[in-house]
Amino acid sequence: MDDVKPPISDIKFTELPSTLQKAAANANWTTLMPVQARIIPYLLEEKDVAIQARTGSGKTGAFLLPMIERLNAAQSHCQALILVPTRELANQVWQDSQVLFKDTHLQTVAVYGGVGYAQQINALKGGVQVVVGTPGRVLDHLLKGVFSLSGLKMLIFDEADRMLSMGFYPDMKKVQKFLPKKRIHTCMFSATFPSHVLNTAREFIREPEFISLSKDHTHVTEVEHVYYIVPGMDKDRALIRIIEVENPASAIIFCNTKSEVHYVCTVLQRFGYDADELTSDLVQSKREQVLKRIRNGTLRYLVATDVAARGLDIPELSHVIQYETPEDFEAYIHRSGRTGRAGASGVAITLVTTVERMQLERIARRYDIDMQLRSTPADADVEKVVSERVTALLEARLRDRDKLKIERSQRFLELARTLAENEDESAIIAMLVDDFYQHMLHEPLVKSSEQPEPSAKNQLNRKKTTRRKRPGGKYRSKQE
Numbered sequence: 116m117d118d119v120k121p122p123i124s125d126i127k128f129t130e131l132p133s134t135l136q137k138a139a140a141n142a143n144w145t146t147l148m149p150v151q152a153r154i155i156p157y158l159l160e161e162k163d164v165a166i167q168a169r170t171g172s173g174k175t176g177a178f179l180l181p182m183i184e185r186l187n188a189a190q191s192h193c194q195a196l197i198l199v200p201t202r203e204l205a206n207q208v209w210q211d212s213q214v215l216f217k218d219t220h221l222q223t224v225a226v227y228g229g230v231g232y233a234q235q236i237n238a239l240k241g242g243v244q245v246v247v248g249t250p251g252r253v254l255d256h257l258l259k260g261v262f263s264l265s266g267l268k269m270l271i272f273d274e275a276d277r278m279l280s281m282g283f284y285p286d287m288k289k290v291q292k293f294l295p296k297k298r299i300h301t302c303m304f305s306a307t308f309p310s311h312v313l314n315t316a317r318e319f320i321r322e323p324e325f326i327s328l329s330k331d332h333t334h335v336t337e338v339e340h341v342y343y344i345v346p347g348m349d350k351d352r353a354l355i356r357i358i359e360v361e362n363p364a365s366a367i368i369f370c371n372t373k374s375e376v377h378y379v380c381t382v383l384q385r386f387g388y389d390a391d392e393l394t395s396d397l398v399q400s401k402r403e404q405v406l407k408r409i410r411n412g413t414l415r416y417l418v419a420t421d422v423a424a425r426g427l428d429i430p431e432l433s434h435v436i437q438y439e440t441p442e443d444f445e446a447y448i449h450r451s452g453r454t455g456r457a458g459a460s461g462v463a464i465t466l467v468t469t470v471e472r473m474q475l476e477r478i479a480r481r482y483d484i485d486m487q488l489r490s491t492p493a494d495a496d497v498e499k500v501v502s503e504r505v506t507a508l509l510e511a512r513l514r515d516r517d518k519l520k521i522e523r524s525q526r527f528l529e530l531a532r533t534l535a536e537n538e539d540e541s542a543i544i545a546m547l548v549d550d551f552y553q554h555m556l557h558e559p560l561v562k563s564s565e566q567p568e569p570s571a572k573n574q575l576n577r578k579k580t581t582r583r584k585r586p587g588g589k590y591r592s593k594q595e
Contacts, residue, residue, distance in 0.1 A: 125152040138215045148173030165303045165316045167327040188220035191242025195269040200277040202227035208247045228252045250286035251507045272303040280362035308460045309433035342465040343491045356492040366434035368418045380418040387553040390416035437465040
């Protein structure tokens with residue numbers, strides 16, 4: 116963690132420049148939300164910061180309002196780039212900008228995958244000052260030469276933890292290559308800062324100041340405590356839906372009994388996840404095998420009892436999931452303390468039935484824990500998230516294809532159209548997309564000590580080992 120710097124004082128609404136007060140009035144704001152009061156001074160002073168702020172905290176206004184002072188509407192080129200994880204957030208930021216920029220002549224465009232290019236290209240060629248979009252589609256437009264970042268002044272990463280969970284890290288690094296060599300004012304917003312997000316922040320911001328809106332100072336060391344109320348008979352499927360939406364870089368899942376550990380691990384494996392179990396009656400050879408994978412960072416999900424996990428020090432653990440409420444109060448602290456170590460933050464998730472909720476509330480009162488209730492993701496929520504994630508992955512795969520592969524795939528265009536138009540046969544496409552998605556996101560992690568990729572000129576007529584990076588800095592191999 117970098118040395119803590121003295122914080123800049125919060126700003127009041129009446130202390131804002133008149134242009135910002137007028138813009139805020141367009142949104143009917145008469146006061147600033149805490150994140151805005153804290154962050155706007157940093158952005159006005161061009162400080163590079165990594166900010167821990169949750170969705171719905173008002174952070175969009177915190178980075179849009181300073182742009183009114185920082186950007187020049189008379190210059191028709193991209194001056195601010197806002198990278199977001201989903202098309203929904205891109206549209207939300209765009210809509211907010213339309214309100215706040217109403218009297219400024221600043222122009223914004225939202226660009227994201229899953230839709231046509233023409234309208235986005237026209238807006239970009241028109242010389243908008245602010246571009247907000249998903250990393251993959253932004254990269255597409257940069258590669259096509261539709262717009263340039265040579266005049267960029269501000270770079271914003273919004274919901275960085277979600278961007279990494281969506282698999283956008285490789286695209287984010289490729290976008291970085293298009294940035295000008297000069298210093299760019301960079302800010303990163305994230306609900307949590309587990310180690311892989313901290314590491315990513317430092318790749319894009321040389322000396323970031325870390326600011327947590329839930330603490331008084333600039334340390335980001337807390338664990339976010341959340342819980343879901345789920346029917347007892349639906350706990351296993353609820354766990355799957357939560358994992359799909361959260362997409363943890365790594366997690367330990369606690370159960371109270373050995374039999375439940377085995378059941379949960381089997382469910383995860385059947386759904387294609389890289390999971391293994393650890394219980395006290397595991398044979399020594401198997402136990403050593405699991406522990407080796409944990410130490411090497413190559414096991415993504417460990418399901419365990421408290422007894423088996425005692426004494427384990429698992430580095431870079433982003434999530435702790437309590438499938439069952441612990442039987443004693445101290446066990447909760449023991450479990451949740453497995454994440455949020457070494458200056459990072461993490462998430463502790465608990466699944467409870469209506470009856471178990473009372474036990475969890477007693478634990479929260481005992482230790483003065485801010486326990487947040489979240490709505491359990493529905494099937495439709497999961498479908499939306501994985502659709503955007505797989506679209507990003509497929510578009511990234513398409514960008515990586517060489518001319519010969521693109522030419523080869525032309526043979527199947529008509530078949531693809533036929534399958535997509537036929538309701539009965541569209542299940543074939545769904546099956547292929549599901550297989551691709553499982554392969555890309557749910558296969559085991561491997562260490563990054565593999566050989567580098569062969570050069571492009573040696574790729575034809577032989578197999579190639581590629582390395583795809585996951586959130587958390589781990590790689591996995593596959594044969595194309």
